[in-house]
Amino acid sequence: MVSQELEDAFHPRSIAVVGASGNPASMGYRYVYHLIHNGYRGKIYPVTPHWSEILGFKAYPFLRDIPNTIDYVICCLPASKVIDLLMECSAKGVKVVHLYTARFSETGREDSVEMETELLQRARRCGVRLIGPNCMGLYYPREGIAFSYDFTTEPGTVGMFFQSGGACVEFIHQAFLRGIRFSKVISYGNALDLNEADFLEYFSHDRETEIIASYIEGVKDGRRFLHTMSQVAPLKPVIILKAGRGGAGARAVASHTGALAGSLKVWETAIRQTGAIQALTIEEMLDIVTSFYFLPPILGTRVGIVGGGGGKSVLSADEWEEAGFNVVPLSPEIEDEIRKRLPELWWGWLRNPVDISILPEDALINNFGGEVLRMMAKSPSFDLLIANISVSAPFANDELAAYLSKEVDDIIDIVRNEPKPLAVILDTGALNIQDFDHLRWRCLAELKSRLVAAKIPVYSSPSEAANAIIRLVNYYRRRKNIRSY
Amino acid sequence: MVSQELEDAFHPRSIAVVGASGNPASMGYRYVYHLIHNGYRGKIYPVTPHWSEILGFKAYPFLRDIPNTIDYVICCLPASKVIDLLMECSAKGVKVVHLYTARFSETGREDSVEMETELLQRARRCGVRLIGPNCMGLYYPREGIAFSYDFTTEPGTVGMFFQSGGACVEFIHQAFLRGIRFSKVISYGNALDLNEADFLEYFSHDRETEIIASYIEGVKDGRRFLHTMSQVAPLKPVIILKAGRGGAGARAVASHTGALAGSLKVWETAIRQTGAIQALTIEEMLDIVTSFYFLPPILGTRVGIVGGGGGKSVLSADEWEEAGFNVVPLSPEIEDEIRKRLPELWWGWLRNPVDISILPEDALINNFGGEVLRMMAKSPSFDLLIANISVSAPFANDELAAYLSKEVDDIIDIVRNEPKPLAVILDTGALNIQDFDHLRWRCLAELKSRLVAAKIPVYSSPSEAANAIIRLVNYYRRRKNIRSY
Numbered sequence: 001m002v003s004q005e006l007e008d009a010f011h012p013r014s015i016a017v018v019g020a021s022g023n024p025a026s027m028g029y030r031y032v033y034h035l036i037h038n039g040y041r042g043k044i045y046p047v048t049p050h051w052s053e054i055l056g057f058k059a060y061p062f063l064r065d066i067p068n069t070i071d072y073v074i075c076c077l078p079a080s081k082v083i084d085l086l087m088e089c090s091a092k093g094v095k096v097v098h099l100y101t102a103r104f105s106e107t108g109r110e111d112s113v114e115m116e117t118e119l120l121q122r123a124r125r126c127g128v129r130l131i132g133p134n135c136m137g138l139y140y141p142r143e144g145i146a147f148s149y150d151f152t153t154e155p156g157t158v159g160m161f162f163q164s165g166g167a168c169v170e171f172i173h174q175a176f177l178r179g180i181r182f183s184k185v186i187s188y189g190n191a192l193d194l195n196e197a198d199f200l201e202y203f204s205h206d207r208e209t210e211i212i213a214s215y216i217e218g219v220k221d222g223r224r225f226l227h228t229m230s231q232v233a234p235l236k237p238v239i240i241l242k243a244g245r246g247g248a249g250a251r252a253v254a255s256h257t258g259a260l261a262g263s264l265k266v267w268e269t270a271i272r273q274t275g276a277i278q279a280l281t282i283e284e285m286l287d288i289v290t291s292f293y294f295l296p297p298i299l300g301t302r303v304g305i306v307g308g309g310g311g312k313s314v315l316s317a318d319e320w321e322e323a324g325f326n327v328v329p330l331s332p333e334i335e336d337e338i339r340k341r342l343p344e345l346w347w348g349w350l351r352n353p354v355d356i357s358i359l360p361e362d363a364l365i366n367n368f369g370g371e372v373l374r375m376m377a378k379s380p381s382f383d384l385l386i387a388n389i390s391v392s393a394p395f396a397n398d399e400l401a402a403y404l405s406k407e408v409d410d411i412i413d414i415v416r417n418e419p420k421p422l423a424v425i426l427d428t429g430a431l432n433i434q435d436f437d438h439l440r441w442r443c444l445a446e447l448k449s450r451l452v453a454a455k456i457p458v459y460s461s462p463s464e465a466a467n468a469i470i471r472l473v474n475y476y477r478r479r480k481n482i483r484s485y
Numbered sequence: 486m487v488s489q490e491l492e493d494a495f496h497p498r499s500i501a502v503v504g505a506s507g508n509p510a511s512m513g514y515r516y517v518y519h520l521i522h523n524g525y526r527g528k529i530y531p532v533t534p535h536w537s538e539i540l541g542f543k544a545y546p547f548l549r550d551i552p553n554t555i556d557y558v559i560c561c562l563p564a565s566k567v568i569d570l571l572m573e574c575s576a577k578g579v580k581v582v583h584l585y586t587a588r589f590s591e592t593g594r595e596d597s598v599e600m601e602t603e604l605l606q607r608a609r610r611c612g613v614r615l616i617g618p619n620c621m622g623l624y625y626p627r628e629g630i631a632f633s634y635d636f637t638t639e640p641g642t643v644g645m646f647f648q649s650g651g652a653c654v655e656f657i658h659q660a661f662l663r664g665i666r667f668s669k670v671i672s673y674g675n676a677l678d679l680n681e682a683d684f685l686e687y688f689s690h691d692r693e694t695e696i697i698a699s700y701i702e703g704v705k706d707g708r709r710f711l712h713t714m715s716q717v718a719p720l721k722p723v724i725i726l727k728a729g730r731g732g733a734g735a736r737a738v739a740s741h742t743g744a745l746a747g748s749l750k751v752w753e754t755a756i757r758q759t760g761a762i763q764a765l766t767i768e769e770m771l772d773i774v775t776s777f778y779f780l781p782p783i784l785g786t787r788v789g790i791v792g793g794g795g796g797k798s799v800l801s802a803d804e805w806e807e808a809g810f811n812v813v814p815l816s817p818e819i820e821d822e823i824r825k826r827l828p829e830l831w832w833g834w835l836r837n838p839v840d841i842s843i844l845p846e847d848a849l850i851n852n853f854g855g856e857v858l859r860m861m862a863k864s865p866s867f868d869l870l871i872a873n874i875s876v877s878a879p880f881a882n883d884e885l886a887a888y889l890s891k892e893v894d895d896i897i898d899i900v901r902n903e904p905k906p907l908a909v910i911l912d913t914g915a916l917n918i919q920d921f922d923h924l925r926w927r928c929l930a931e932l933k934s935r936l937v938a939a940k941i942p943v944y945s946s947p948s949e950a951a952n953a954i955i956r957l958v959n960y961y962r963r964r965k966n967i968r969s970y
Binding site: 024025027030102106107108109136147148149150162163164165166167168169170173174177178215217243244245246247248249251252253255256257280281282283308309310311312313314315316317318319320321322327329347348349350351352353355357358365391392393394395396397399427428429430431432433434435436438440442445446448449452458460461462463464 | 927
């Protein structure tokens with residue numbers, strides 16, 4: 001039933017932004033702006049006694065003045081005014097209220113904690129469900145609902161519930177750069193009413209969501225959360241970042257969402273048993289989500305690696321092996337094929353990882369590395385292929401651009417024609433503004449655009465890729481074992 | 486004495502590029518180009534019987550035809566012709582030859598291994614020292630000597646010796662983005678003659694070098710290397726990346742530089758005892774070098790963290806604590822000062838890490854976070870300050886740019902006026918080419934440029950920064966203990 005309430009919240013025929021404002025530097029303005037800008041097709045009602053019109057929409061002094069039903073309310077009022085609003089919502093038949101409003105239990109003040117408790121009691125009595133308080137609310141690209149700037153309306157398959165709005169915004173922007181898109185996102189703050197267990201349950205049933213990711217500071221309903229998790233984890237990958245792990249973190253959690261961080265050991269053990277995937281940082285979570293978003297199930301650890309020079313090959317061998325992969329030798333068939341194609345390398349110097357810098361000049365320029373990658377793609381000896389983009393080739397920028405473009409052409413062609421999982425390592429650099437005009441960095445960014453457009457996962461380093469993709473392998477192995485019982 | 490030979494190699498009055506070429510797609514062309522392009526002021530002599538002139542410089546058919554002394558030779562000849570060249574070098578009085586030439590022991594072929602052995606014997610007999618074979622050679626910005634494109638001539642204090650040329654090129658390009666500059670760099674490949682112990686000894690005495698970084702696949706002279714390391718590590722930080730750590734890595738090392746990867750356990754223990762700092766990846770090494778390059782010695786672990794929202798604050802607390810730092814509470818003096826400046830936050834809600842999203846709107850806009858950072862900078866309660874750039878603020882791009890610009894102004898002002906070590910966390914994103922035109926990413930790249938220009942270390946994430954800077958703290962603590970014996 002909670003899932004149905006959330007489903008309704010994601011599909012409102014009308015939204016009222018209460019505490020709306022004509023001041024562009026206020027959230028009361030921004031929520032109205034985001035609805036318009038993202039093409040929300042339901043009715044938009046700014047509510048404020050201080051403005052007659054906001055962004056071309058008539059503003060109503062109070063909720064009760066709206067000559068229509070209201071399905072969903074975004075509340076930007078100060079904390080002291082929220083309880084009265086709930087009464088109005090009740091009278092108006094509003095089912096779900098998102099409280100952007102903050103300054104409740106997270107302040108640590110007794111009066112604020114009391115106000116929050118009263119808020120919950122009042123909401124229950126009024127039959128209104130709450131998202132928040134102290135949160136950014138919903139992002140649902142299909143409906144044109146968003147809570148920050150430059151959120152695309154193009155939908156995807158990642159469903160998220162984040163206790164932190166800021167971490168959520170940051171994650172979404174970084175994920176966009178990887179080509180990841182979202183089904184639905186919930187920033188839920190203090191989790192006073194609807195909580196992590198409700199959201200997890202909702203996403204477990206949501207057909208638009210194939211991957212679930214969550215940032216959690218403290219759980220409100222641990223037992224149900226773990227139970228739901230153990231149900232959903234074998235069906236959809238769930239990636240969880242538990243924040244507030246140490247003493248300082250737990251204190252920070254109290255100030256942020258008023259949650260109890262709880263015992264980390266108990267949490268980790270319980271979560272591991274459910275089969276959920278744990279991440280320790282936003283960056284790690286992004287790499288793991290990238291893996292699940294673009295790669296199919298992988299059950300083996302035999303990795304074939306091509307590209308870059310000798311140092312990159314040696315480090316790749318180390319980093320993939322250390323993460324748990326098996327950097328297997330080239331199969332006799334591939335060795336034979338290399339001998340046939342490049343007789344001058346008859347004695348088997350070329351190995352896995354394939355160091356392209358040892359190729360004869362002609363073979364290098366014609367991207368023979370890509371040919372070996374293709375052989376690997378057709379071979380049953382590999383479970384996963386890695387293309388290291390050869391950014392360190394000692395070419396001038398125009399030569400480098402032409403060469404790497406051929407490398408990427410071949411990668412995209414292989415991915416289109418062979419069903420083998422493939423990931424790319426390409427560090428486009430942490431750029432300064434003057435580097436935007438530099439041919440080297442423009443070239444790498446162009447390559448990345450093409451790879452992302454071809455739906456290929458791109459990682460900055462071998463270790464980040466390896467440590468993310470091994471989670472995917474372990475996840476699908478566990479899932480297979482569970483199902484084969 | 487070896488150090489003097491290397492010193493001479495870095496200061497040649499004349500350089501001959503043997504196997505030079507007019508073909509821009511050859512290294513025989515590129516080495517001549519790099520010398521000209523980087524403003525090398527000594528004499529440049531292309532040597533080849535196939536061209537009469539290269540890039541405006543007269544080409545000589547053979548070394549002996551040059552009507553002048555030659556201090557240093559860059560050799561791009563095929564492997565089979567190198568031994569004859571050494572005879573000519575001897576006759577001409579050349580002291581050091583850099584062999585870009587490859588295809589020796591790294592091929593694994595018996596005849597190539599034999600040729601390499603003969604090469605060494607011949608070099609010894611001729612009194613010629615060798616760098617390489619199978620390497621990129623020297624980068625010395627002060628002299629205008631370089632081995633790849635877009636290497637700046639602006640000098641710095643990092644001295645490096647890398648067994649892999651490609652890893653070296655990649656590291657240098659990434660380091661430039663951080664604002665790091667180099668004293669001297671040696672890419673040394675197979676280490677047939679001059680080896681890692683020679684280079685380490687050289688950098689230990691080199692006055693232009695304050696930080697030493699090295700990528701090593703296998704050591705040739707382990708005893709002397711470790712002895713030298715134990716001498717130099719207490720004087721200059723030495724950061725070492727040992728590649729070829731596992732089975733696949735060791736095989737890759739053999740194909741790359743013909744080195745024996747050796748026992749990892751023995752290596753790690755021995756290196757740790759010398760006080761050198763070990764890195765596992767290029768990315769980690771870059772973060773550690775960044776720390777030593779920009780931060781002064783730090784002996785304590787009390788960190789003060791400001792900026793970003795609640796999620797960033799919680800995660801920062803976790804990640805800094807997990808790395809070994811102490812996220813201490815705000816001192817009573819700072820709490821008093823906050824109360825004085827912001828009476829509405831009288832009850833001590835604002836903590837360390839300082840979550841700026843809980844500030845009253847005016848205080849937020851006027852960057853009160855920067856004020857707290859300044860208080861921390863003046864306080865004896867903190868050993869290190871971290872500024873999280875507030876990239877997730879829910880502002881429109883123009884507002885965000887103005888706000889973050891103020892944040893960065895304040896950071897730069899604090900760094901200029903207070904002696905407290907400070908580092909910045911700013912993820913500028915792995916950009917696609919279309920993101921170059923996007924205000925959000927342009928803004929972040931502009932901020933990074935300003936921070937880098939102000940010589941402030943910038944890291945992509947809290948965990949990367951924390952794990953790098955704790956190495957610096959541990960290094961200086963160890964050094965202090967050694968010295969106080």
